[in-house]
Amino acid sequence: KTYEEEPRRDPSLQINSKEPFNAEPSPFALSRSYITPEDKFYKRNHGPIPVLMDPSTYHLVLTGLVEKPLSLSLEYLRQLPKHVVTATLQCAGNRRTEMSTRRKVKGVGWGAAALGTAAWGGARLSDVLTLAGVPHCTRATTLGGRHVEFVSCDVCKEEEGGPYKASVPLLHATTPEADILLAYEMNGKDLNRDHGFPLRVVVPGVIGARSVKWLETIIVSEFECQGFFMQKDYKMFPPSIDWHNIDWQSRCPLMDFPVQSAICEPRDGIVVENGTMVNFRGYALAGGGRGIERVDLSVDGGKTWLEAVRLPREHFPGEDHDPQRPNWAWVLWELKYIKVCPPVDVIVKAVDSASNVQPQSVDEIWNLRGVLNNSWHRIHILAPP
Ligand code: MTE
Ligand code: MO
Numbered sequence: 001k002t003y004e005e006e007p008r009r010d011p012s013l014q015i016n017s018k019e020p021f022n023a024e025p026s027p028f029a030l031s032r033s034y035i036t037p038e039d040k041f042y043k044r045n046h047g048p049i050p051v052l053m054d055p056s057t058y059h060l061v062l063t064g065l066v067e068k069p070l071s072l073s074l075e076y077l078r079q080l081p082k083h084v085v086t087a088t089l090q091c092a093g094n095r096r097t098e099m100s101t102r103r104k105v106k107g108v109g110w111g112a113a114a115l116g117t118a119a120w121g122g123a124r125l126s127d128v129l130t131l132a133g134v135p136h137c138t139r140a141t142t143l144g145g146r147h148v149e150f151v152s153c154d155v156c157k158e159e160e161g162g163p164y165k166a167s168v169p170l171l172h173a174t175t176p177e178a179d180i181l182l183a184y185e186m187n188g189k190d191l192n193r194d195h196g197f198p199l200r201v202v203v204p205g206v207i208g209a210r211s212v213k214w215l216e217t218i219i220v221s222e223f224e225c226q227g228f229f230m231q232k233d234y235k236m237f238p239p240s241i242d243w244h245n246i247d248w249q250s251r252c253p254l255m256d257f258p259v260q261s262a263i264c265e266p267r268d269g270i271v272v273e274n275g276t277m278v279n280f281r282g283y284a285l286a287g288g289g290r291g292i293e294r295v296d297l298s299v300d301g302g303k304t305w306l307e308a309v310r311l312p313r314e315h316f317p318g319e320d321h322d323p324q325r326p327n328w329a330w331v332l333w334e335l336k337y338i339k340v341c342p343p344v345d346v347i348v349k350a351v352d353s354a355s356n357v358q359p360q361s362v363d364e365i366w367n368l369r370g371v372l373n374n375s376w377h378r379i380h381i382l383a384p385p
Contacts, residue, residue: 031264036116065145067133087328090115105370119316121185150212167225204328256287286352289326
């Protein structure tokens with residue numbers, strides 16, 4: 001399989017790697033809309049985009065430690081109760097480039113826009129597992145299943161030409177309130193090829209790496225997925241660990257992402273006269289369905305803080321909406337007409353609903369793979385020469 005049949009992409013995306021295609025929008029474009037349009041949504045791949053000839057012959061296979069192995073057509077999946085969930089997908093490598101400025105890390109460089117919010121439409125994973133005779137369970141199935149593995153049909157170098165795969169714990173997968181979807185729609189349209197046509201997993205509140213695109217097979221298994229991206233990547237190590245002393249087995253695969261925020265407007269390095277009134281905008285999000293409690297902005301390098309104003313959360317038509325339920329989507333925030341005295345650092349930090357805060361410095365969380373950089377985000381505002 002090659003890169004000869006890649007889809008067309010928005011020319012305004014910043015390309016971080018061409019083959020496989022990895023790209024993100026400008027932070028400014030990202031913060032323009034609550035629901036990220038598909039063409040502006042970051043694209044994270046580990047191989048060529050699969051070419052599926054005929055969706056009418058597509059089948060999703062459910063196998064492993066299930067009572068009833070299943071093979072489901074797309075048409076069948078579309079007849080199951082449809083759920084529309086607005087969820088932010090964020091790559092664990094979001095803001096990796098900043099982490100590298102401290103000490104080099106390994107991986108595709110990403111700015112602060114490796115995330116996006118979409119209204120995902122599809123069947124619930126928990127419903128499909130019920131069809132296969134897997135009950136909602138707290139420990140293991142009667143057959144011994146403990147994890148639910150998702151296998152794609154793309155080919156990745158890291159898997160030595162095999163497909164991308166990942167798993168989530170069975171308890172998570174069988175919990176209806178976890179809103180894990182087998183999604184065939186993004187923002188009310190059929191999924192496009194870049195984002196997983198014809199079917200992808202969406203695991204809200206969890207790093208993007210577990211939301212497997214181009215899903216082909218679901219396996220209920222006794223063990224967590226043994227694939228590269230679960231065992232030898234997307235784990236977080238302490239700053240003392242480097243490539244010479246790493247023991248991959250000593251850590252568990254990343255799931256929920258931590259509280260995060262960034263400034264999207266104005267752009268880093270703008271030049272303004274002393275006393276200029278500036279508008280600020282950005283995003284904040286929390287993993288695991290924890291919402292954002294507060295967003296603090298400092299326009300004087302951290303001496304004093306202002307509380308940012310959240311823009312109204314938008315509800316997509318047909319969305320499952322209940323304010324009591326977990327919050328899977330970001331907050332867009334804003335502060336307008338704030339006087340700045342350059343040169344100065346503007347900083348943002350957020351607090352989630354469980355009172356988790358972001359670390360001040362990237363040094364505390366530096367890790368060799370450059371994942372989960374959620375340190376205070378700053379931009380520099382410069383004075384005219
Ligand atoms: N699924 C497959 N099959 N292949 C991949 O390379 N990348 C994962 C995940 N699912 C990937 C995949 C990673 S690391 C992320 S962050 C998200 O998809 C990105 O989803 P997006 O391209 O729709 O933004
Ligand atoms: Mo990712």
